[in-house]
Amino acid sequence: MNAQVNAQSQAAGPVMGTRQFLSFRVGAEEYAIDILAVQEIRGHTAITALPQTPPWVRGAMNLRGVIVPVFDMQQRFGGGPVEYSRFSVIIVVSIGGRQVGLLVDAVNDVVDLAPGAIEPPPDVGAAGSSSFVQGLGRHGERLLILLDLQQVMA
Amino acid sequence: MSIDLSRFNQSFFEECKEHVRVLEERLVELDSGAVDADLLGALFRAAHSIKGSSGLLGFDAITRLTHAMENVLDGLRNQALAPSPALTTLLLEATDMLARLVALAQDNEPAPDVTPLCTKLDVASGSGGAHETPAPTPAPVSSGGPSTWHVTFQPQPEMFARGQDPALVLRELVDLGSEAEVKALLDGLPPLESLDPERCFLGWRVRLVTTATEAALRDVFSFVDDVATVLLEREPDAMPELPETVESGAEARSAAPEARAEKKADATLRVATEKVDKLVNLVGELVIAQAMISRSLVDFEPAKLHTLVQAVGDLERHTRELQDQVMNIRMVPIGTIFGRFRRLVRDLSGNLGKDVRLELVGEDTELDKSMVEHLADPLMHLVRNAADHGLETTEQRLAAGKPAHGTITLAARHQGGNVVVDVSDDGKGLDTARILAKAIERGLASPGAELPPERVHEFIFAAGFSTAQAVTDLSGRGVGMDVVKRSVDGLNGTIAITTTPGQGTRFRITLPLTLAIIDGMSLRVGGSTFVLPLNQVVETLPLSTAPVRSIYGHGEVVLVRGDPMPMVRLSKVLSVDDDAEGAGRPLAVVLETGDVRFALRVDELLGKAQFVIKSLEPNLPRPDGVLGATIMGDGTVALILDVPGLARLGDVRARADDGRSPLSSRAPQEVYA
Numbered sequence: 001m002n003a004q005v006n007a008q009s010q011a012a013g014p015v016m017g018t019r020q021f022l023s024f025r026v027g028a029e030e031y032a033i034d035i036l037a038v039q040e041i042r043g044h045t046a047i048t049a050l051p052q053t054p055p056w057v058r059g060a061m062n063l064r065g066v067i068v069p070v071f072d073m074q075q076r077f078g079g080g081p082v083e084y085s086r087f088s089v090i091i092v093v094s095i096g097g098r099q100v101g102l103l104v105d106a107v108n109d110v111v112d113l114a115p116g117a118i119e120p121p122p123d124v125g126a127a128g129s130s131s132f133v134q135g136l137g138r139h140g141e142r143l144l145i146l147l148d149l150q151q152v153m154a
Numbered sequence: 155m156s157i158d159l160s161r162f163n164q165s166f167f168e169e170c171k172e173h174v175r176v177l178e179e180r181l182v183e184l185d186s187g188a189v190d191a192d193l194l195g196a197l198f199r200a201a202h203s204i205k206g207s208s209g210l211l212g213f214d215a216i217t218r219l220t221h222a223m224e225n226v227l228d229g230l231r232n233q234a235l236a237p238s239p240a241l242t243t244l245l246l247e248a249t250d251m252l253a254r255l256v257a258l259a260q261d262n263e264p265a266p267d268v269t270p271l272c273t274k275l276d277v278a279s280g281s282g283g284a285h286e287t288p289a290p291t292p293a294p295v296s297s298g299g300p301s302t303w304h305v306t307f308q309p310q311p312e313m314f315a316r317g318q319d320p321a322l323v324l325r326e327l328v329d330l331g332s333e334a335e336v337k338a339l340l341d342g343l344p345p346l347e348s349l350d351p352e353r354c355f356l357g358w359r360v361r362l363v364t365t366a367t368e369a370a371l372r373d374v375f376s377f378v379d380d381v382a383t384v385l386l387e388r389e390p391d392a393m394p395e396l397p398e399t400v401e402s403g404a405e406a407r408s409a410a411p412e413a414r415a416e417k418k419a420d421a422t423l424r425v426a427t428e429k430v431d432k433l434v435n436l437v438g439e440l441v442i443a444q445a446m447i448s449r450s451l452v453d454f455e456p457a458k459l460h461t462l463v464q465a466v467g468d469l470e471r472h473t474r475e476l477q478d479q480v481m482n483i484r485m486v487p488i489g490t491i492f493g494r495f496r497r498l499v500r501d502l503s504g505n506l507g508k509d510v511r512l513e514l515v516g517e518d519t520e521l522d523k524s525m526v527e528h529l530a531d532p533l534m535h536l537v538r539n540a541a542d543h544g545l546e547t548t549e550q551r552l553a554a555g556k557p558a559h560g561t562i563t564l565a566a567r568h569q570g571g572n573v574v575v576d577v578s579d580d581g582k583g584l585d586t587a588r589i590l591a592k593a594i595e596r597g598l599a600s601p602g603a604e605l606p607p608e609r610v611h612e613f614i615f616a617a618g619f620s621t622a623q624a625v626t627d628l629s630g631r632g633v634g635m636d637v638v639k640r641s642v643d644g645l646n647g648t649i650a651i652t653t654t655p656g657q658g659t660r661f662r663i664t665l666p667l668t669l670a671i672i673d674g675m676s677l678r679v680g681g682s683t684f685v686l687p688l689n690q691v692v693e694t695l696p697l698s699t700a701p702v703r704s705i706y707g708h709g710e711v712v713l714v715r716g717d718p719m720p721m722v723r724l725s726k727v728l729s730v731d732d733d734a735e736g737a738g739r740p741l742a743v744v745l746e747t748g749d750v751r752f753a754l755r756v757d758e759l760l761g762k763a764q765f766v767i768k769s770l771e772p773n774l775p776r777p778d779g780v781l782g783a784t785i786m787g788d789g790t791v792a793l794i795l796d797v798p799g800l801a802r803l804g805d806v807r808a809r810a811d812d813g814r815s816p817l818s819s820r821a822p823q824e825v826y827a
Contacts, residue, residue, distance in 0.1 A: 051728030
């Protein structure tokens, strides 16, 4: 998966500094994360609840023998729990040696964003989840919320 | 180009440690008087192997020291020298120094001066340093004065073809010295008619007076040493005879070579080829089994089902075997640490003025490498304690009608899925009355409490507890037994004491085979599966036979044979939904950790099995009450519960046997399930 994505990124990079993002949907919003952090995408996987953890830690899954916690992104952003069904998708990301599964409603596609297409995050006051937002990406008609994974995983 | 030999350093260090271990273990045998050729051969080989490799890799101090040791051992082998305790002590001192040198070399730190020790060894062997030149001749470590070298430089005929010019090399060499004499060696020169001008037939012998070190001289040849033979010899008369010093030995001893040497011990693991071969075979069979499954799935029809079932069965079997074998790779015999105790006991005998003998049983018992390393310190404490406190003085022993020499036995064996290590002595046994008095004095027990002796003995594991009349060099400061207990706990093990007054004491350490796998009990609470470490499970009782009472201010208790015991619910401490009250047949699992005993309410027991412990970290901080996770047969994740953590979360207080708490339980009826 990763290798394919990287190969694509090399083929399709006409503008200097263009970065690739994986876009996904949580609730009504479309988010995107840097594709280089994405390790793999998993379909429905058994999740075991973990006690003594924040509500957005949905549980832990077995990723080929490694125990990986799964974060419910909707709850991470302060919403209610995502309905976990066999259509749910878990994006496994890896940052700084830590692996975390992000439970999202659907994965959309990979988008190229030139530096000019990325805007700083809007100043929307004290909204609790705005610290997760790294910027806003414009891709045609779509507006993607670019996530700061360091903050999400903190 | 010169070959970079430093990549061999790591395996050299490993090898050295092994040889040092042999030296330590077997030198002590010299004392027994039964000196046979086998023993001396083994000792000589150990010293000789280190000398050979260290010379090759340029660890000169090690080469020098082992050379001097070798001379002494050779003397013993030829019966030119007679074994004596003093000689053994000297050789052990040299072994200590050797271990230290290896540790320093591993840390890339400069070696200390070994000359005094070498001189002592040379005096002992009567070789006086001029006995025989080790190859290569060691450079002086301390002397700053010039020395005379004979350098033989014999290029191979192809040297010119490699673009090397011997004249440049010679000039560089001569520049290093204050005085040089170069002589051409013409032996290889063919008659004129067959002389090929593109080939080099000359060699040179250089007598050089220089202050440069051997390494510096060797550096000159670093570009040509694959196309030339270079021999460095040093004139022995330049080596200064230093007066004998006593400090070096003491210094070597206090430097605790083991501690340094083990710092990086985890980096590599030496595995017997046989074990690797087994793995290779198993993987081969695994691949075949997998291929069979793939093939039977092509054009699958129900009639072929039995082939598929059989193939899956094979796959299962091979996988299990593979798991066993992979675990087995980490297994090392416990003898690797037992050996050092021979040395310890010998030193203790001397220091304490007691005649102590050590008996080792079951040295081949294998357990996980990391466990073996963590076990060394607790065992050391126990052996020290046994020698210092356990065993009486020779006079006391004779008066009690016992043999004059005390015996400490270290015995290891496998028992079920555990390793049992006993440290026993035939000394005076624990003084129950004094321990109790001390415990009362320290407020650990209340006066007048009726305690069974086993409970009293456990007080010696309390921090800072010592009944020794005098603080000796070795023990009695009250540090030790609590450390032992903590180390054993850290290895998921248990320690038990058996003592008979006048007959001796036995400490029994029971350990799981590995840290990565635990014996566990899987259970269900509500819709979740959990695992409890079996060594902390005391018993299980159906709640239908053990009534639960709610005590205001104390939470719930379950009456175990009439005694109240605090009960913890996962629904409370970990917010896990359990079965509704009255549904199913809930049970109480009685758990014990340290001083705490409590019951855990579970909905169903699923079974006992071994579980591979998987860490949640670094992906997630470990939640309180959870030791780790494991992967069940169906691929799902189950949490392994942390018993001390549960006790903390459930606010279960330490078991009090002095009657102060209304919730105290009586003495354990069966401590080890």
